Structure formats: C-alpha cells, structure tokens
Amino acid sequence: MPVYKNKNAKNNKWYYSFSYKESNKYKKKLKRGFKTKKEAENAMIEAMDSINKGTYIEPSKTLYRDFMDSWLKDKKINVKKSTYSNYQYLVENFILVSLGDIELQKINPREIQTLYNDLKENNRLSSENIRKIHTIINDALNKAFKWGMINRNPATLVDAPKVVKKEVEVWNQDEINIFLNVAKDSRYYHAFLLALTTGMRQGEILGLRWKDIDIENETISVVQTLSHKGQELSAGAKTDSGNRRISIDSNTLSQVLKHRTLQKEEMMVNSPLYNSHNDLVVRTSTGLPLSPRNLLRSFYSIIDKSGIKKIRFHDLRHTHASLLLKQGVNPKIVSERLGHANVRITLDTYSHLLPNLQKETVNNFSKMFYQN
Structure with a gap:
C-alpha cells in the first residue's frame, strides 16, 4: 500500500500518496497528517473510491x-x-x-x-x-x-x-383514568391504550399489524413503523434495539381485539374501496394508514375535554415507563420494553421522576446494616 511514515517531520506522522488518471492525464494525490498507518490507509481507500466513482472534486473548485x-x-x-x-x-x-x-x-x-x-x-x-x-x-x-x-x-x-434536556411530563394514575374515561368512545381508544400500557412509540403503534400480535402468548412484535408524515410504512423500528417483543396484559389485549370487529364491519360496508392489504391495527375507515396528524388532533381534543394537564403523545410512553419504575420494576425490563439501546438511557431519562428510589435504597441498606 502506498502509505508512508514521515520520518523527517517532528510529528513523525503518516501520509499516503498515489497516482490516478483523469482526462488522459496522470495526477498525483498526496495527503499528510495521519496519526496511524491504519488511519492513512482507510483515508486513501476512501479517496481512491471517490475518484473511481467520479464524485471527487478538486478542493480549489x-x-x-x-x-x-x-x-x-x-x-x-x-x-x-x-x-x-x-x-x-x-x-x-x-x-x-x-x-x-x-x-x-x-x-x-x-x-x-x-x-x-x-x-x-x-x-x-x-x-x-x-x-x-x-x-x-x-x-x-x-x-x-x-x-x-x-x-x-x-x-x-x-x-x-x-x-x-427537556423535563419529562407524565400523567399520574388519576389523570390517566380521567383521560381514558373520556377517550373510551374514540375510534383511536386502542391506540392511546397501547401507548400507555406498552410504551410503544407513535410510529410503532401506527405501523402495528394484526399479524404482529400473538394472542395466545399475549405479546406484540415491533417490526414496522409508519413515517412521521404518514406516507410510508418501513420495516424495522426506529433503532435496531427497537425491534422487540413486548408482553401485553389481557385487559389491553381484549380492548384492542374489539377494534378488529369494527374493522371487519367497515370492510364489508366500504368494499370494494376498502384497503385491507396493510393489515393495520390502527387505520382509517377505508383501511388506509392513519395520518399521525389526525391521531394527534384527536388526542389533544380529548385532553381539552378531560380538563387535565396537556402532554405530548410521546409523553404517554414516558408515563408508562415512570409508572413501571415507581412500582419497582427492574430498569433493565423497562429498557427492553421501550426498545432503548441500553439501560443507561432509561435511567438517565427517568431517574429524576423517581425521588423516592434512593430513600428506599437507604432504608433497605439500614435494615441490613443494623440488623444485629
């Protein structure tokens, strides 16, 4: 490889040099200042690749x-x-x-x-x-x-x-109950319920398909999302760790399955205009993906009617996490449900919502320390 160490320079750094042909003329490419041989080699490979692809442009131009x-x-x-x-x-x-x-x-x-x-x-x-x-x-x-x-x-x-960092806003149990009571007649009640009971992101909920729900084992597989503009369904979650399987409680699952009955009725009424190919759990009356904007419009309307603290839809996810942590659920499990890359993200995001955790830890330590 045409990579060299500049032994004469004080910094003793590496450089690369190679020739290439452009417009029937040979040109020389030289770049100095690399700390290691590997760094110089990688940079040279990228430079060669850009020249071969025709994407390299002379600096002066x-x-x-x-x-x-x-x-x-x-x-x-x-x-x-x-x-x-x-x-x-x-x-x-x-x-x-x-x-x-x-x-x-x-x-x-x-x-x-x-x-x-x-x-x-x-x-x-x-x-x-x-x-x-x-x-x-x-x-x-x-x-x-x-x-x-x-x-x-x-x-x-x-x-x-x-x-x-923005302060995370969450609802307490009373606010959740008030909201769900007003939302129970909403077409998107099951979407709000999924956000509160699973911690799924908005795009994950809007991209969820019936085949992603394992009724027998009461789990949901997060493997598809709907874009923010509501125009594209994409395989995979927001991150690699976002591809996950979430356990869902039987009460929530029962409420979600009720909506499938409504969809079957709409399919019959609106046929042949109905689009059933997407298999979406949350969809329009004609089977199309639901625009995130329309979901938010319904969400904020219900909050106004409820008279409770206004939060973002994403804060339903925060609410789910904070409730679990306050119940003493292992942060690792919470992290897995949310699809975080690691548990540190979970703790960094929600630790300030849990002022009593240290107190409980100290009390438990005291009981052990002074047990004699």
Whole structure:
C-alpha cells in the first residue's frame, strides 16, 4: 500500500500518496497528517473510491454547498428515509444558509461557532437539533479531510453544542383514568391504550399489524413503523434495539381485539374501496394508514375535554415507563420494553421522576446494616 511514515517531520506522522488518471492525464494525490498507518490507509481507500466513482472534486473548485450536495447523496443510500429527510432539512434550511457560499478549504472554526450561536440566541432550533447540525458538519468535514480536500477538520476545534434536556411530563394514575374515561368512545381508544400500557412509540403503534400480535402468548412484535408524515410504512423500528417483543396484559389485549370487529364491519360496508392489504391495527375507515396528524388532533381534543394537564403523545410512553419504575420494576425490563439501546438511557431519562428510589435504597441498606 502506498502509505508512508514521515520520518523527517517532528510529528513523525503518516501520509499516503498515489497516482490516478483523469482526462488522459496522470495526477498525483498526496495527503499528510495521519496519526496511524491504519488511519492513512482507510483515508486513501476512501479517496481512491471517490475518484473511481467520479464524485471527487478538486478542493480549489469546491464551495461548501457543492460538497454537501455530494455528501447528502452518499448518505441517502446508507440511512433510513426519515433520517435522510432530517439531514436534508437541516442542511438546506440552516447549514447552507450560513456556510454554503464559503469555499470548503476556507471554512474556519469561528464561522461554525457563529452559526451555533445564532441558532441558539434566536431560538431557531432546539438544542437537540443544534447538536445534530454539529454532528452533520463534523461528519461531512471529516470526510473532506480524509479525501484530501482540506488540510484539517475545523469542526473538531469547536465544542459540541450542549443539549438541554427537556423535563419529562407524565400523567399520574388519576389523570390517566380521567383521560381514558373520556377517550373510551374514540375510534383511536386502542391506540392511546397501547401507548400507555406498552410504551410503544407513535410510529410503532401506527405501523402495528394484526399479524404482529400473538394472542395466545399475549405479546406484540415491533417490526414496522409508519413515517412521521404518514406516507410510508418501513420495516424495522426506529433503532435496531427497537425491534422487540413486548408482553401485553389481557385487559389491553381484549380492548384492542374489539377494534378488529369494527374493522371487519367497515370492510364489508366500504368494499370494494376498502384497503385491507396493510393489515393495520390502527387505520382509517377505508383501511388506509392513519395520518399521525389526525391521531394527534384527536388526542389533544380529548385532553381539552378531560380538563387535565396537556402532554405530548410521546409523553404517554414516558408515563408508562415512570409508572413501571415507581412500582419497582427492574430498569433493565423497562429498557427492553421501550426498545432503548441500553439501560443507561432509561435511567438517565427517568431517574429524576423517581425521588423516592434512593430513600428506599437507604432504608433497605439500614435494615441490613443494623440488623444485629
């Protein structure tokens, strides 16, 4: 492999060098500054691949917006559509507005930091999305560095924006009972019930099929989701750990199965217009996927009628988790029900809702310590 160690330089770092043919002319590609041989080899392979694919652009001719256009195209084939749409939205509406017309080689840390400051000071985006913008900029410029288009990645010199955690809002048992009592006549009662008793996400509930419910073993398999816009059903959950099997109590299962009877009646009334191919548990009167917007409209309408604290639909998931933890359920089990990647996420998210856990722990320790 044409990878070398610069023994004459003080930093003793690695570099790569290779020749390639372009327009019947041979050109030399050289990139310095790699800490390890492996890092230099990986960067060289990426650079060669980009040249072979025809996606490599000479640094001197590249504006940041042109490079980001190619970066987005590369991402499109490697991430889910919903993730790509989010990347595209943040790039086109926020990143390129500030950095798009700057030459790739001339972008500096000050310009990146100014973008973050502007977004935060003007409340244009949540702290989570500002952090996502940093991740995008850093990832893109890191690729430009590996490809030899810039001498260093300026984003590595900028502190990642701090994410301010929003306080999790949940209902207590009385509020749950009031809501469900008002919602019992709603067409989407079973959707609300599933959120409260299983902790499933909105997209997971709207993507749930009857064949995903194991009636005999009283379990639900989360293997499909509906997009935020309600236009696409996708295999798999939000994350790999989100693909899971959840136990469901018999009372909830009974309520959900009642809705299947209603759907069979609608299928007969609305035939042949009825679309039964999706097999969805939550669907419109003609069998189509239910728009998340319509579900939320019904949800907030019921909250207004109930006169209880207004929370988001996603907070039903938080409510489920907090109730389980307050009952003393092992956090590992709660984490598995929610589809978290690890139990630490669960504890970080909900620990502040459980002020009595430490007290209970201390009391139990005291009984053991002073038992003699």
